Amino acid sequence: MIEVLVIKLTLAGIVFFTVLNFAGFHTWVERKQSALIQDRIGANRASIFGLRLLGLFHGLADALKMFTKEDIVPAGADKTVHILAPFFSVFFALVAFATIPFGDRLVLGTRVIELQVVKIDAALLYVFAMLSLGVYGVILAGFASRNNYAILGGLRASAQMISYEIALGIAIIGVIMVYGTMDLAELVRRQGQMIGGWIPFWGILAQPVAFFVFVTAALAETKRVPFDLPEGESEIIGYFVEYSGMKFGMFLLTDFLDTILVACLATTLFFGGWQVPFLVADGFHFPWGSVVVVSNPVYALLGVASFSIKVVVFCWIFMQLRWTLPRFRYDQLMDLGWKGLFPISVVNVVVTAVVLVVFQEVRR
């Protein structure tokens, strides 16, 4: 019993540590990637004992600044809720990572460890529940600040997140129908099968339309440019206008955590999670017949590496999009959500259903 607890705590610790550090690392990535895109150099002056490391310490300097800044609660604000809101925001973004499978089974002695913090049969529902609950942090922040701009930002955020969650959810239904499971670990395992022995049957092949809808809606979910209407830096500042210090930092952190979460989900649902092409539990089985045997720890590690690389690539793409696209107008945003993505995802579900039934009939 105690052994299970230790294993689960270790896994949770690893995920927590990695995700938080990667989110902090995102501040550096954001600075440097935008600099490279715009032919600049990017922040590179923070140094420890003259060591600059390409400006990596700016993240540390940010954190230090956030923690030591004065923490202001406006006089008219609801103090309890004002303090709770950023915690809600970060909490729900962090717990959603619990069900993401970042590797296949690792065998240590006689014990089989699933590389996933918690195994829930309806993991997808759990993730989406947590994503939806994230809205609370935002809207509470808006209302508790007792500031018109903050309320406006909060309302925009909640309207945006709710309308995009619908497209997101319906896009996912297609994937669930194809693989027939809502357990993320099982879903990834089923993506390991091959089409004709050559092409891995990943979600992107089965559901390309759903993938585009998912990525668009997911970008809206992270509340970053081009869907940064809740923040609207140039017009209303947004729901965190009355926040300062680390509480503001937590909203910033939530954005980065959401980006990583969405990258993890896109990887898990559409790019085969920890699957490495041609790698199954006992080694590489290439379609031309050769077999490379791989021991279990190496196999598990390769899976984790594959998952990490895919997530990093997705984060890169999201960051690149963030620095490529201009912002939507609010009515365009709502139009895209309700008149664009929503019908497309519904049609996708219908078409998927028809195709699946036809396939079943043909097989019979």
Next chain:
Amino acid sequence: MTAKVKVVRRPELTFWEQLYLPQIYCGFKITTRHFFRNLFLHIAHRLGLYKHLRAAATIQYPDELRPLMSRFRSRHRLTVRDDGTPRCVGCMLCETVCPAKCITIVPGEHPDPNVEKYPVRFDIDLGVCVYCGYCVEVCPEDAIRMDTGILDLAAYSREAMRLDIHELMNPALRKPLSDCGLTFPHQCSLSHGEMKGSWDGTGRP
């Protein structure tokens, strides 16, 4: 009377543009090209390759200076003869032409009969100077130039913005000045209004 109204139609988006995804792809292509080009060049620069191609438009100012045009007007200097005395003959033309009235010259008699005068004092108040360059244009002796390339002029007081003959003759000097190295007789901030030096050390008759 009816106003003439000219209707300017908004350009309609073509079907291809309305699809939006191809346009996103085009933008993505541009930013990605910049990203990888600059990433590659930054790494190549670290390895000492492709130095002639710039990776970033940034000029990291205190470490790296922007190349100046040859006619650029920077801080003044007084040109110096071979024996270490100023070329200036104290004709007062620059002081006269100066629109900002930032030049102060006190002429003195030069021991050489071929050179009528020389500046006992030559001060420029950079806090007042407008960098018009008239002093350079007007000088008959090519004694004052604005080609030091010094741009970082800053001081904590107005007094420190005043350059005297030491700093003008040797642009490498920075305030506060500790000792007076000029040998010919002159007045400077270190001499408290007294004349310092003599012509003996300069090799002049």
